[in-house]
Amino acid sequence: MGAGVNPDTVRFYTREGLLKPARNPDNNYQLYDAEDLRRLRFARKARQLGFSLPEIRQILEQAEDDHSPCPMVRDVFQQRLAEVEREIAELQQLRNRMNAALSAWQDMPDGTPDGHTICQLIEHWDEAVPETGKKE
Amino acid sequence: MGAGVNPDTVRFYTREGLLKPARNPDNNYQLYDAEDLRRLRFARKARQLGFSLPEIRQILEQAEDDHSPCPMVRDVFQQRLAEVEREIAELQQLRNRMNAALSAWQDMPDGTPDGHTICQLIEHWDEAVPETGKKE
DNA sequence: CTAAAACCTGTGAGCTACTCACAGGTCAAA
DNA sequence: TTTGACCTGTGAGTAGCTCACAGGTTTTAG
Numbered sequence: 001m002g003a004g005v006n007p008d009t010v011r012f013y014t015r016e017g018l019l020k021p022a023r024n025p026d027n028n029y030q031l032y033d034a035e036d037l038r039r040l041r042f043a044r045k046a047r048q049l050g051f052s053l054p055e056i057r058q059i060l061e062q063a064e065d066d067h068s069p070c071p072m073v074r075d076v077f078q079q080r081l082a083e084v085e086r087e088i089a090e091l092q093q094l095r096n097r098m099n100a101a102l103s104a105w106q107d108m109p110d111g112t113p114d115g116h117t118i119c120q121l122i123e124h125w126d127e128a129v130p131e132t133g134k135k136e
Numbered sequence: 137m138g139a140g141v142n143p144d145t146v147r148f149y150t151r152e153g154l155l156k157p158a159r160n161p162d163n164n165y166q167l168y169d170a171e172d173l174r175r176l177r178f179a180r181k182a183r184q185l186g187f188s189l190p191e192i193r194q195i196l197e198q199a200e201d202d203h204s205p206c207p208m209v210r211d212v213f214q215q216r217l218a219e220v221e222r223e224i225a226e227l228q229q230l231r232n233r234m235n236a237a238l239s240a241w242q243d244m245p246d247g248t249p250d251g252h253t254i255c256q257l258i259e260h261w262d263e264a265v266p267e268t269g270k271k272e
Numbered sequence: 273c274t275a276a277a278a279c280c281t282g283t284g285a286g287c288t289a290c291t292c293a294c295a296g297g298t299c300a301a302a
Numbered sequence: 303t304t305t306g307a308c309c310t311g312t313g314a315g316t317a318g319c320t321c322a323c324a325g326g327t328t329t330t331a332g
């Protein structure tokens with residue numbers, strides 16, 4: 001019962017404590033019930049939204065303790081939105097620079113490496129680029 | 137001589153074969169020359185542009201063999217640009233959905249989990265999301 | 273009934289591109 | 303000469319899976 005999810009992922013989530021299936025005492029097989037399926041689907045959706053596994057586990061644990069996790073979700077969600085917007089801005093900047101470079105390269109010769117340069121196309125790429133894609 | 141690059145990164149690149157410094161036979165220290173510095177700077181710039189280490193090594197090896205790597209660079213560069221644009225589009229979609237969700241959530245109650253749902257806010261997030269951020 | 277196929281188990285490694293920790297050798301300044 | 307700053311290689315950790323392996327179980331076909 002993977003519900004479209006790679007079984008290894010399900011087992012991974014189980015190891016990580018996101019799912020807590022019972023065990024068949026006969027053969028030690030894991031028994032996922034409807035609750036686990038809900039948790040799994042929740043986890044997958046949350047991952048798509050950019051939540052980390054620790055965040056998801058936290059939400060799940062709070063839900064287990066009967067505390068409403070939703071205010072926290074709103075919180076992390078807004079943070080995540082801000083992050084997404086930062087990523088977009090960064091990528092747009094990168095795209096602009098790449099486009100500029102590509103048209104500049106139209107006029108540049110290919111140039112076999114001469115011992116001084118490796119590839120002018122890239123070596124002439126300047127301006128500070130603020131990190132390719134991580135946290136600030 | 138790190139030129140603003142973390143020494144561990146330099147050593148990592150050396151292990152990976154991007155840099156091939158000579159050795160001081162006395163103390164086994166690595167001796168980076170101007171050529172290595174050029175390769176390092178090239179590699180860092182290429183990384184910022186989204187080239188992978190194998191791609192960079194390939195370019196560097198071609199340059200070593202005195203083949204002009206630039207046509208290949210233009211090639212990979214355009215592929216990378218297309219990828220960046222795909223990523224941007226994906227993130228913009230995500231952002232739009234997140235914004236929509238956030239305003240929809242204004243009207244939703246927080247709702248303590250009741251054994252049937254974990255957090256409506258996320259469980260009611262639907263529509264296929266095409267993968268958060270990887271290759272297609 | 274049996275043999276092969278299919279699925280389950282836990283453990284451990286591999287992916288990317290670094291980054292950091294550790295133990296020990298080397299070297300320059302005070 | 304001692305202290306501190308550097309250098310060395312090795313190995314582990316990061317995130318979130320994914321896959322390989324060896325062995326046990328269960329289902330299915332014949």
